[in-house]
Amino acid sequence: MAELDRTRTEVDVPGDWTYASAPESRDIVRIADSYGYYVGGEWLEPAETYETIAPRDEEPLAAIGQATAEDVGRAVVAAREAFADGWSALPGSERAKYLFRIARILQERSREFAVLESLNGGKPIKESRDVDIPLAAAHFFYYAGWADKLEYAFPNRRPRPVGVAGQIIPWNFPLLMLAWKIAPALACGNTVVLKPAETTPLTALLFCDVLRQAELPAGVVNIVTGDGRTGAAIVEHEDIDKIAFTGSTEVGKAIQRHVAGTGKRLTLELGGKAANIVFDDAALDQAVEGIVNGIYFNQGHVCCAGSRLFVQESIYEPLVAKLERRLTTLRVGDPLDKNTDVGAINSAAQLEKIQELVASGVEEGAEIYQPPCVLPEKGYWFVPTVFTNVAQSYRIAQEEIFGPVLSVLTFRTPEEAVEKANNTPYGLSAGVWTEKGSRILWMAQRLRAGVVWANTFNRFDPGSPFGGYKESGFGREGGRHGLEPYLRFDE
Ligand code: NDP
Numbered sequence: 331m332a333e334l335d336r337t338r339t340e341v342d343v344p345g346d347w348t349y350a351s352a353p354e355s356r357d358i359v360r361i362a363d364s365y366g367y368y369v370g371g372e373w374l375e376p377a378e379t380y381e382t383i384a385p386r387d388e389e390p391l392a393a394i395g396q397a398t399a400e401d402v403g404r405a406v407v408a409a410r411e412a413f414a415d416g417w418s419a420l421p422g423s424e425r426a427k428y429l430f431r432i433a434r435i436l437q438e439r440s441r442e443f444a445v446l447e448s449l450n451g452g453k454p455i456k457e458s459r460d461v462d463i464p465l466a467a468a469h470f471f472y473y474a475g476w477a478d479k480l481e482y483a484f485p486n487r488r489p490r491p492v493g494v495a496g497q498i499i500p501w502n503f504p505l506l507m508l509a510w511k512i513a514p515a516l517a518c519g520n521t522v523v524l525k526p527a528e529t530t531p532l533t534a535l536l537f538c539d540v541l542r543q544a545e546l547p548a549g550v551v552n553i554v555t556g557d558g559r560t561g562a563a564i565v566e567h568e569d570i571d572k573i574a575f576t577g578s579t580e581v582g583k584a585i586q587r588h589v590a591g592t593g594k595r596l597t598l599e600l601g602g603k604a605a606n607i608v609f610d611d612a613a614l615d616q617a618v619e620g621i622v623n624g625i626y627f628n629q630g631h632v633c634c635a636g637s638r639l640f641v642q643e644s645i646y647e648p649l650v651a652k653l654e655r656r657l658t659t660l661r662v663g664d665p666l667d668k669n670t671d672v673g674a675i676n677s678a679a680q681l682e683k684i685q686e687l688v689a690s691g692v693e694e695g696a697e698i699y700q701p702p703c704v705l706p707e708k709g710y711w712f713v714p715t716v717f718t719n720v721a722q723s724y725r726i727a728q729e730e731i732f733g734p735v736l737s738v739l740t741f742r743t744p745e746e747a748v749e750k751a752n753n754t755p756y757g758l759s760a761g762v763w764t765e766k767g768s769r770i771l772w773m774a775q776r777l778r779a780g781v782v783w784a785n786t787f788n789r790f791d792p793g794s795p796f797g798g799y800k801e802s803g804f805g806r807e808g809g810r811h812g813l814e815p816y817l818r819f820d821e
Contacts, residue, residue, distance in 0.1 A: 349661065349669045351664070351667050351669065352667055352668040352669050353664065353666050353667050353668075354444075354445055354448075354455045354459075354666045354667070354668055355445075356445050356449060356666060358441055358442045358445055359442055359445050359446045359449065361391055361392050361446075361532065362392060363392060363393060364376075364379060364392060364393035364394070364395075365392055365393070365394055365395060365531070365535045365555065366395050367395050367397055367401055367404075367405065367552070367553065367554045367555065368535070368538040368541075368551075368552060368553040368554075369401075369404050369405045369408050369549075369552045369554070370404075370405075370408035370411075370412075370548050370549045370552065371408075371541075371542075371547075371548025371549060372548070374395075374401065374404065375395075376394075376395025376396060376397065376401070376555075377398070378395070378396040378398075379393040379394055379395055379396060380393070380394055380396055380528070380557075381393055381394070382394050382450060382529065382530075382531055382532060383529075384449050384450065384452075384709075385451070385452035385529075385674040385675060385676055385677060385709055385710045386449075386452055386664055386665050386666070386673070386674040386706070386708075386709045387706070387708040387709045388708055388709055388710075391449065391450060391532065392532065394531050394535075394555050394556075395554075395555050395556065396555070396556040396557065396559075396560070397525075397554040397555060397556040397560040397563070398556075398560075398563070399563040399566075399567075401554055401556075401560075402523065402554055402560060402563040402564055402567055403563075403567065405523040405552040405554050406494060406496075406523055406552075406567050406569050406570060407569075408548070408549035408552050409494040409521040409522060409523050409549055409550075409552055410493075410494055410521070410569055411549055412521045412547055412548065412549030412550045413491070413493060413494060413520070413521040415547075415549075416547070417519065417521055417547060417550050418491045418493075418519045418520070418521075419519075420519070421478065422477040422478030422479070422480060422517075422519075423477070423478040425477045425478075425516060425517060425519060426474045426475070426477035426478055426517070427474075428516070428544055428545075428546050429470050429471075429473055429474035429477060429513060429516060429517060430470070430471065430474045431543075431544040431545075432470045432540055432541070432544045432546070433467045433468075433469075433470035433471040433474060434467075435540045435543050435544055436463065436466055436467040436470065436540060437464075437467045439540065440459070440463045440464070440467070441459070442536070443458070443463045443466075443505060443533055443536065444458040444459040444462070444463050445458075445666065446532050446533050446536055447462055447463070447504060447505055447530075447532075447533050448665040448666055448673065449532075449665070449666065450504070450529075450530050450531075450532040450533065451501060451502075451504055451529075451530045451665075451676060452629070452665050452673045452674030452675060452676050452709075452710070453628050453629070453631075453665055453673050454665050454667075454670040454671060454672070454673040455665060455666050455667070455668055455670070456668055456670070457627065457628060457673075461506075461790075462503055462505055462506045463505065465506055465509070465790055465792070466505045466506045466508070466509035467509075468791075468792050469506075469509040469510060469513045469792045469808075470509060470513045471792070472513070472792035472793060473513035473514050473516070473517035473792070473812075473813075474513075474517065476514075476517050476810070476813060477516075477517040477518075480517075480518065480813065480817065483810050483813055484813075484814075484817070484819065487819040488819060489518070489813075489817040489818075489819060490519070490817065490818050490819070491518050491519030491520045491816065491817065491818075492518070492520055492571045492572045492595060492815075492816055492817065492818050493520060493521075493570075493571030493572070494520065494521050494522070494523065494569060494570050494571055494572075495511075495515045495520045495521070495522050495523070495570070495571065495572045495573075495574060495816065496523050496524075496564040496565065496567065496570040496572070496573045496574070497511040497512070497515070497522055497523070497524040497525070497564075497573075497574045497575075498524075498525050498561045498564060498565075498573070498574070498575045498576070498577065498585075499511060499524065499525070499526055499527060499534075499576050499577075500527050500576050500577045500578075501526075501527035501528075501529045501530040501631075501676050501677070502628060502631040502632060502633070502676070502732075503628070504526055504527065504530040504531075504532075504533050504534060505533040505534070505537065507576055508524065508526065508533070508534055508537060510576075510807045510808065510812075511524060511574050511576075511807075512524065512551060513792075514807070514812045514813055514815075514816050515574075515816050516550065516551070517813065517816075518813055518816035518817050520571075520572070520816050521549060521550050521551070521552075522550070522551045522552065523552045523553075523554060523564060523570070524551065524552070524553050524554075525553075525554050525555065525556065525560050525561050525564055526553070526555060527577075528555075528556065528557040528558070529676055529677045530676070531555045534553050534555075535553065535555070537553070538551075538553055558581070561581075565585050565588050565589065566588065568592075570594060571594060571595065572594060572595035572596070572597075572815065572816065573585060573589060573594055573595070573596050573597075574596075574597050574805075574807075574815065575596075575597070575598050575599070576598075576599040576600075576633070577600065578600065578601055578730075579600040579601045579730075579755075579756075579801045579802075579803075582598040582600040582803060585598070586598065595815060596805075597797075597803070597804065597805025597806075597807070597815045598798075598803035598804055598805065599633065599758075599796075599797060599798065599802075599803045599805070599807060600633070600756075600758075600798060600801060600802050600803040601633055601730040601732075601756055601758070601801070601802060602633045602634050602635070602637075602730060602756045602757075602758030602759060602798070602802050603637055603638060603727075603728065603729070603730055603754045603755075603756045604624075604634055604635060604636050604637060604638065604756075604758060604759040604760055604761070604779065605636070605638045605639075605640055605747075605750070605751035605754075605760045605761070605777070605779075606620070606621055606624050606625075606636030606638065606639050606640070606760070606761040606763075606787060607640040607741075607747050607751060607760065607761060607762050607763065607773065608621070608639070608640065608641050608642065608645070608649060608763040608764075609642050609744075609747075609762075609763060609764035609766075609769065610642040610644045610645045611764055611765045611766060612645075612763035612764050612765065612785070613763075613765070613785075614645065614648065614649055614652060615652065616763075616785065617649070617763040617785075618649070618652045618653050618656050619656075620636075620761065620763065620785070620786055620787045621636065621639055621653060621736070621787075622653075622656055622657075622660070623787055623788055624636025624761060624787035624788055625637055625639075625734065625735070625736045626660060626671065626672050626714050626734050627788050628673075629672055629673055629674070629675055629676070629712070629733060629734050630731065630732060630733045630734040630735060631675075631676055631680070631732055631733070632732075632788065633730075633758055633802075634758045634759035634781065634788065634796075635732075635788075636736075636759075636761050636787050636788075637730070637731060637735070637736060637737065638727060638736075638737050638739060638751075638754075639736055639737065639738045639739070640739050640740065640741050640747055640750060640751060641738060641739070641740050641741075642740070642741060642742070642747075643740045643741070643742050646738075646740050650716075650718060650738060653716060654699055654701070654716060657699070657701040657714050657716065658701040658702065660672055660701070660714050662703050662705065662711065662713065662714065663705075663706060664706070672714055672734055674709050674710050674711060675710040675711060675712050675733065676710070677710065678710055680710070680732065680733070681710040681711075681712060681733075683731075683732070683733070684712050684731055684732070684733030684734075684735065685712070687725060687726055687729060687731045687733075687735070688715060688726070688731075688733075688735055690724075690725045690726065691717050691720070691724060691725070691726035691735075691737070694721075694724045694725065694726075695719065695721075695724075696717040696718065696719050696720045696721075696724060696726060696737070697717065697718045697719040698715060698716075698717055699715070699716045699717075699718065700713040700714070700715050700716075701713065701714065712733055712734055712735075713734075714734040715734060715735045715736065716735075716736045716738060717735070717736065717737045717738065718738045720737040720738060720739050722739065722750060722753060724737070727739065728754065728755075730756070744769065744772065744773065747773070748773065748776045748777060751777055751779075752776075752777065752778045755800055755801040756798070756799075756800060756801050756802045757778045757779050757780065757798055757799030757800040757801075757802050758779060758780055758781070758797075758798040758799075758802035758803075759779050759780060759781040759782070759783070760773075760777045760779040760781070760782045760783070761782070761783045761784075761786070761787045762774070762777075762782060762783070762784050762785075763784075763785055764784075764785075770784040770785075778799045778800065779798075779799060780795075780796065780797045780798045780799055780802065780806075781794075781796060790808075791808070792808055792809070793808070793809050794808055794809055795807070795808045795809035795810075795811035795812060796808045797811075
């Protein structure tokens, strides 16, 4: 018998190619029984608390403070004092050292942050490990670089810090949104009062320990927790100079109404209903990967998610067939499993919203496809979903679902694609898939969206500004543009 044949008979060929689970250990994370507010470099005891849970199995994780208007007031006093006591006057090169330190500590503790983010928020560990935490650190590195170059960023305009910034962030990218808010604010010499979302406070609270390690002066960053009432108390506080908000369009509008006439600065990063447009000359397999990444990344809890897919009619059938086949390979399940592609829905309320909108899609006449999928018994889950036969007027084509649900529509010409893509109250992002560079530029000029990705989707970089048109908000975060909301140029 030849050598090769002998070896072959000895190989144990598996009959079943399903993955074994590869759970990330949660031992690296220490969660306290309860948390207070981080104000003036100290922990304040809360009078009232609520429970934060793990959406994968509803396990209670910790008691979290529900900050009142008085608690917010204390945080604002601490921030104001820190601003006046030296932070705003510190040379940019000194502020940069703190930001660099924070970035490095985030990198050193990245595994701890990734596990905690996935546990508290439900996103797959491979996303928190490879996207959220590295990008959060990258934001601090990036803005550390600007801190001593503001005069060059805005020549002849004498940039100065605005004062105390009130920052309110959502639950879909808890640490990353914190970094988007805090890094430019500190680089420009402001101090901060930040509120994480009610359902995902734990990485913001762990970040306070990073601030302690970095020896950031007391009061420069203050973290208060609680629900929308705490957010409203920040918006209403008279001694806050700037509000930065990321969240729903509804709350954003309420904040804008409140801030109008107060002289407070405001930036709003709100919802989206992005068009992902595939032309018939696009590389289809690559486009399918981009579509999947565009809508199923982070369970679709992404403001810039590619939730409306526009396919050129001539490739509609092969593309949808490829997409549906690809969906059968997505692994839905435990966020801490390194094989998981789609994790848990963030909260019971969000799951209910997704279910309601999906039911409306079926009722209005769209065709639903969901791959066969066994969902865990406990926790909040939703099967990745594709709707075809969708009319533009359907709620699933108009409203932000914020879940793993894609609506597929068609077009014939580039003009029609632009017309349909812009037929939304939102304007945060868009994607174009085509081999033709000239067509990419032609489309990008006409799409009313803050970001247009070409032959890719959901790519983020601290050097690239991000923000919306129309009901997706105003103001830009990231890049040199992201400095401007935190600076005044009046004297
Ligand atoms: P919200 O807009 O309510 O939440 C965003 C942040 O604002 C949270 O920290 C929230 O606190 C806070 N907040 C709530 N009410 C007020 C208020 N009156 N004044 C000041 N701050 C307030 O979004 P939801 O979490 O309720 O999600 C609802 C929908 O919004 C989602 O289904 C999705 O469509 C969209 N959304 C869009 C996001 C985006 O990135 N553009 C992010 C999150 C949601 P708390 O968490 O305690 O409610």
